Amino acid sequence: MSIEIKSQAPIIIAHRGFSSENPENTIKSFQASVNAGFNYIELDIHLTADSEIVVMHDETVDRTTDGTGEIKDLSLEQIKKLDAGSWFDDTSLKEEVPTLEEVLIKFRNKVHIFIEIKSEEKELLTSLRNLLESLKWINDQDYDKSEERLTIPGISIISFLPAQLILSSQIFPELDHGLLTTTASDDLIAWCVTHSMVGIFPYVGSVNKNFIRKAHDSGLYVGAWGFENPKQLSAVNGLGLDGVTVDWPIKAGEILSK
Numbered sequence: 001m002s003i004e005i006k007s008q009a010p011i012i013i014a015h016r017g018f019s020s021e022n023p024e025n026t027i028k029s030f031q032a033s034v035n036a037g038f039n040y041i042e043l044d045i046h047l048t049a050d051s052e053i054v055v056m057h058d059e060t061v062d063r064t065t066d067g068t069g070e071i072k073d074l075s076l077e078q079i080k081k082l083d084a085g086s087w088f089d090d091t092s093l094k095e096e097v098p099t100l101e102e103v104l105i106k107f108r109n110k111v112h113i114f115i116e117i118k119s120e121e122k123e124l125l126t127s128l129r130n131l132l133e134s135l136k137w138i139n140d141q142d143y144d145k146s147e148e149r150l151t152i153p154g155i156s157i158i159s160f161l162p163a164q165l166i167l168s169s170q171i172f173p174e175l176d177h178g179l180l181t182t183t184a185s186d187d188l189i190a191w192c193v194t195h196s197m198v199g200i201f202p203y204v205g206s207v208n209k210n211f212i213r214k215a216h217d218s219g220l221y222v223g224a225w226g227f228e229n230p231k232q233l234s235a236v237n238g239l240g241l242d243g244v245t246v247d248w249p250i251k252a253g254e255i256l257s258k
Helices: 027-035 077-079 100-106 124-135 162-172 186-194 209-217 232-238 249-256
Strands: 012-013 040-047 053-055 110-117 155-161 174-181 198-202 221-224 243-247
Touching: 012 249, 027 053, 027 100, 040 100, 040 221, 053 077, 053 100, 053 124, 077 221, 100 110, 100 124, 110 124, 124 162, 155 162, 155 198, 162 174, 174 186, 174 221, 186 198, 186 209, 198 243, 209 221, 232 243, 232 249, 243 249
Parallel strands: 012 040, 012 243, 040 110, 110 155, 155 174, 174 198, 198 221, 221 243
Antiparallel strands: 040 053
């Protein structure tokens, strides 16, 4: 399905892939987003007990697999045996929990990935640096910060964890970083500017046109997350958001194309 979106419309970021119709944070979900023409995807990463980076939102495997336990206490071999698909609905088949490496290889040159840092280990960031370098997703001319942002292919780093963002911006000086927040305030704008963040990503229920204007005046990209239904997207359409993170990218495209 191809939708022409107005040039001033926000970009659509597929939240954990096309997660309204597929098990979240799986290869199937990311592929569905790409197949539908949505090449900006968001995903979450954690370290396993044996220091492999896997793609999953929660700290435990309980909600989105048939297993139990914290990711940090499980080996990659143990996690790979889990079913990350059948929980979604009665028609979904078994899916593996993907490693970030598998996602990066599968979608090389096809997507811009917003990687959310979910935990506070420094090792997660250093392992991520090694992985992105080894697969040549960084240290490339495409990552010159003087060039256009949000390129495809490309990587942006986002997190709710301020300390991790500060550390990440030191480890990845060539990548753009953004602060995820549950509120929208002048203090958070100031924090982003002070720490050289490129973007701020507040919860949709907290944003208004005045906040977006102030953030733009400070040179920040503004993306919103937490959309529970299309009506919420319609309500903020036209406020000047630069990006929206949604589970239903096709429906979002329809709204933003009007």
